[in-house]
Every structure is written in structure tokens, then in C-alpha cells.
Amino acid sequence: MVAKSYAKINLFLKIVGKTQINNTSYHLLQSRFMRVASLYDTLGFNFNAKEFSLVGDFDCLTEQNTIYKAFIVLLPYVSKEQVKALNHTQIVVQKKIPSGGGLGGGSSNAACFLQVVNRELNLGLDKATLMEIGAKVGSDVPFFISDLELANVEGRGEIITPYNAESKFDIEVITPNVHCSTAEVFRLYAKEFYSTSAIVQTQMESWLQKSNAEILNNNAFSNNDLLKPLLRLHSELESYCQKGVFLSGSGSCFWKKCNAIEYAAKHKEAQ
Template identity: 50%
Template sequence: MIKSFAKINIFLKITGKMLYRGQAYHTISSRFMLYRDLYDEMEISFNSEEFQILGNFDCSLEKNTIYQAYKEILPFLNQEQKEAISHLKINVHKKIPSGGGLGGGSSNAAIFLQWVNDFCGLALNNEKLCEIGSKVGSDVPFFVSGFEMANVSGRGEIVEFYDEEALKVEIINPHIPTNTARIYEEYSKNFYKPTQENWLNLENQKILEKSALEANDLLAPLLKIHPNLNHWVKEGGFLSGSGSCFWRVV
């Protein structure tokens, strides 16, 4: 079993917009922290007639981040390696909630890329794996980096190690999956105001002194769509990413 850990966003600020591969993205300034108390487990075997992913997923195979990572790594493989991994069966025991803002899908993709790199002896460095991973999802480079905590910018592809002790937090899961595209659309339509401040230099303790609305620009559009989630803000929760899960210090 391979563990695929969750993450939280200690803060998330929108800094502007950019085009990538013909698609519009919001650029961010954020601090990611690996959350080791919550993880999916991946079991990889070679007993499948075709590339197969098993697990409690709410998307088609083609939209699965592991499958997308598989397609992106293929150009780096020789014919024998391509044949070998085309018979993989990947069984994912999902514990990270989908649509919770905890990066479960991105973490799965990153772990798969690292596994293929090791298994096939590709010797791709982290920078190259991050480049490949960024084509799959904006959060994948963070998980590839191996950092416990990092400042993340651009559309997620710029990952810089941040040296501070990890926060001790608990995750609050309201069990309301959210749609990232819809949250960003609501933000762009009604709340778009790129930050001019540099949050990357703020220590975590200073961020904890801010309000939840200040710390994550996507909280306001989330609450407009799901106003009942304001209960967890009142309970001291900070929003993670664009999902519905909150975290608070314990």
C-alpha cells in the first residue's frame, strides 16, 4: 500500500489571471501544508488486461487524475515500459473526500508519477516531474515536491519550500462536495479583486490572527453558494482550497 496524503491551504489569495494551454486560470498566492493524518491508499498490481483504476471515484476514467498522469508520462517511456504499465491495476482506497479542497486527486496523480519514475528507472528529477504534473492539475507539483510546507504561486506550478514547523490541526468535513470550477466562476463574477499584498512573507501565526474570509479569497463565493457552511467559520474554521472542508488548530 502506498499512502497518498491530503493537504490544507493555510491561506489562499487570488493574484490575477493567466492563460495556460489555451485555457484561462486564476493565479494564486498560497501556503500548502501536507496533512499526514488523512490519506488515500493505493495498491498497484500487474494483473490487468488493460490500464485499470478501481475506487470510489465520482468521475469517468478519462477525467481521473491518475489516468491523466498516465497519459502525460507515456512520452517518457520506451516501448517495453509502455507495455508493462498498460497492464496496471490501481486500486485506490479513498479516504480523502472528493470536492473537499484537500487535494486528493492531485495527491493520487503525484504519487503515481513518482511510482512510475522509480519503477521504470526514468531518473526524472523533481523539477521535471512537477512540470509533467502541472499538466494534470494545479496542485500536483506541490505533492511531487515532497515538501511538508511550501509557498505556492502562479497557477500552482511555482512551489517553494517554506521552513516553519507544521501546524497541528483537525479537519472538518461537512460532507458537501463542491465544484472547483463553479466556485472560481462565482468568485470571478461577483468577488474578483486580486490581492496586492504579499502574504508569502507572513508567518503562520500572523495568518491565524486574520479572519477566515481574509485568509481565503474563495470562502466568500463558497458561502454564497453554500451559506450553511458559515456555521464552521463561526466555529473557528479556515477554508482549505476551493472545497468545503475546513481546518482549525488544535
Template identity: 45%
Template sequence: MIRYRAYAKVNIFLKITGMRGEYHTLSSRFMRVQNLFDTLWFEPKSTPEFEIRGNFDCEVHSNTIYKAYKHLQASTHSDKLALFMETHAVCVDKQIPSFAGLGGGSSDAATFLRMCNEELELGRSVEELADIGARVGADVPFFVYGYESANVSGIGEIVERYIEPLIDFEVVTPDIQISTPAIYRYYREHLYAPISAKDAEKLENTPSMEILRTMTPKVANDLYPSALGCYSELSEKKGWFFSGSGSSFFRIKENIHG
């Protein structure tokens, strides 16, 4: 069976731009982490229940891969897809930490959508897959498109490719399970200060390397101060940036000495 890579991402910057109903809108630069990825493939199985083989700490029905399957099936009504998932398990070699701000679950879901579309010849365009992915989670469309770098806005559904060199990152993830809803709630209640459309546009036109060289980690990511306020066991790492709602930190590898 063909093996597919589900890459991690980091947020070079993440700024809140406002609210849309109960959701925060954002402007963010997502960049792929080339040396950190899960690997997905299909294997034959003998029982009809949907099966995910891998090291997960959630029930199958709560897994983003299962949610992606349900939304894909609802969109395609494909008998071929239903039969295939009755006879094949989804296997995942899990390397991206969970609850880490690296998009592992979203990347797995997006990769599963692309796998099914390609191997079963479902004929869905990347835009259609991204639309299905947006129903699974806010970060999924970025991974569906497969861009190395992109500006992501709205509530995650607007993905615009940003052409620039891929940066080699070092990533560390403290052993702290962070709740994204809790981080956003803390931000909304204590730190709410959305940036203007003009400031967002300026950031979206600035290369990632320049942002990392000129912005401080707390200014680059609006959710970083929220995470520090929410989780007393989380401490700052000097010279490291914070990805998403955490708990992962990253820095440019060329900054490492010794």
C-alpha cells in the same frame, strides 16, 4: 508491492493575484495534513485495459491518475511503462474526501507519477515530474515535490518550499460537492479584488501559525466568501478556516478543548 502515501493538503491562505488568460493566478501556502492520506500500490492483473481499483465516483478516463499516466507516457514514450500498466492495476485505499479542497485527486496523480518513476526507473527528475503534473492539474506540482509546507503561486506551477514546523490539524468535510470552476466564476463576477505583489510577498514570508492566529478565515481565503455565496447549504463554522475552494474546514488541534 511498496505502498505509497498520498497526503491531503490545506490552504493556510489563498489570495488571488490577477488573471492569466482564462486562469486566475494566486498566492497560497499549502501545508500537508499528516494524518489524512490515500494509500496507493500496484497489483498484477490479467486484462490489458488501464485499471484503477478503489472507491471512486468517476469513470477511469476522468480520473486524475489516468490523466497522469497519459501525460507521463506522452513525455517518456516508455515501452516499459506501457507494458507495466497493461499487467498491473493501480490500487487506491481512498481516505481523502473528493470535491473537498484537500487536493486528494492531485495528490493521487502526483503519487502515481512518483511511483512509476521510482519502481520502473524512468529517470525523470522531480522538476520534470512536476512539469508533467502541472498538465494534469494545478495542485499536482506541490504534491510531486513532497514538501510539508510551500508557497504556491502562478496558476499552481510555481512551488517554493517554506521551512516551518508541521501543524497538527483537525479537518471536517461537509457533505457538499463543490464545483471549483463555479467558485472561481462567482469570485470573478462578484468579488474580484486581487492583492498586490507586495502584499502577496508579505504573506509568503509569514509563518503559517502566525497567519492562523491573526487572520480571519474569510480574509485568509478569497474563495471562502465565494463558496458561501455560491452554495446556500454551506454555512460558516466559527473558528475554522476554509481549504481551497472547499468544502473542507480545518483548525489547529491544540485549539480543541474538552
């Protein structure tokens, strides 16, 4: 069987604090995610393979792949018979979502894997448990498991609140040929841009209550706290910072709103 693994964009991304978990420091965020229906990877599943395997053009070792990580984290949640079934699963991945672009491709792949094997192999896990598993794989995975098109996201990404789906809009994704490291961007942000006074100001601005129209009226720097450290690391991306163009997540991809006619024409060209 074949399943679609969709991309997402961040309408905004604001850092609102830090936390320590198992002696590891994490940034706490507030963001709004929107699923991108026109951009997705394709995952093909074979449940009669000799062993668990991944096939695809990946830019990392198998052990670092989010699907493999999801497979490993999933095992303690299922029975011995279900583990046997999982061990005969092959996943063939066709990538369309740019790696390092801030569009959540790896997280989406992990979520898609968890949802499909849960359904097709009758693992019997509810959505809350799948989201718990997903959170151990990556911060964006719970959003994709939620199946929401538009949601406010908090904490490290595990707190998901539906947002008015009727306020979604068509976008064009802009994909520079640049791979950005999330870890490097956050590391530089923590070192040179993190400010307690800025955090207090951000919390007072009530970003989660802002309408999409308000967000679209801002500039890219106001909407995404990671844009400045990103440009420090990749100055070649500065030319994309134009009016009405916004950064998604911590990667190199930008997006802009487009009307229905523009969207239809762009989507037709891509087919």
C-alpha cells in the same frame, strides 16, 4: 506494493491576477500548502495486470480520473518498453480524502501514481520532469511531487518554494458532507468578486512573507478569497465560519489548529 497519498490544507489562498494559456483564462494565486500526515488515501499497485486499470469507489468516469490523466500525460515521456510496463499496471485506490473538499485528494493521487511508477518501473524521470508532467494534470500536483511538508505556492500552482518546515502544526480537519465544484467556485469569483483594486491591495500585503502565527490570527474570510463565492453557492457551510476555523482551498472542508494532546486523542479515535 502500497503507497500513501496525503491530503493538504491551504493556510491561506489569495488571488493575485489572471493569465491566458492556449486561449484559456486562469487565475494566478499565492498560497501556503501544508501536508496533512493524518489524512491520506491508499494506492495499491499491481504491475502484472492484463491491462492498465483503476479500481476504487470513484465519483467520475475513468477518463476524468486524475490518475488516468497522469497515465496519459506520462506516456510521451517514456520509451516503448516502459509504455508496455505501464500498460500492465493496476491501481487499487481506497479513498479517505473527501472529494470536492479542497484537500487535494485527486491531485495527491496523481502525484503518488507518478512517483511510484517512476521508481518501481525505473522510468528514470527526475523530479523537475515529474512536476512538469504533474502540472499538466492539475494545479496542486507539483506540490505533492515536491514531497515538501510546507511550501509557498504561486502561479497556477506550479511555482513551489519551501517554507520553514519547523513551523508546521497539528490540525483537525472538518469535513462537511458537501461536494464543491472548483470550477463553479472560481467561475463565481471571476464574475462577482474579482477586483483589480483588491488584487493590488493583496499584492501589497506580502502574504508569502507572513508567518503562520500571523495567518492564524486572521479570520477565515481574510485568509481565503474563495470563501465568499463558496458560501454564495453553499450557504449551509456558513455555520462552520467560526473563530479559529479556516477554509481549505476551494472545497467544503475546513480546518483548525489543535494542540498535541487534542491531535493524539483525535488520531487515536480514527484508528
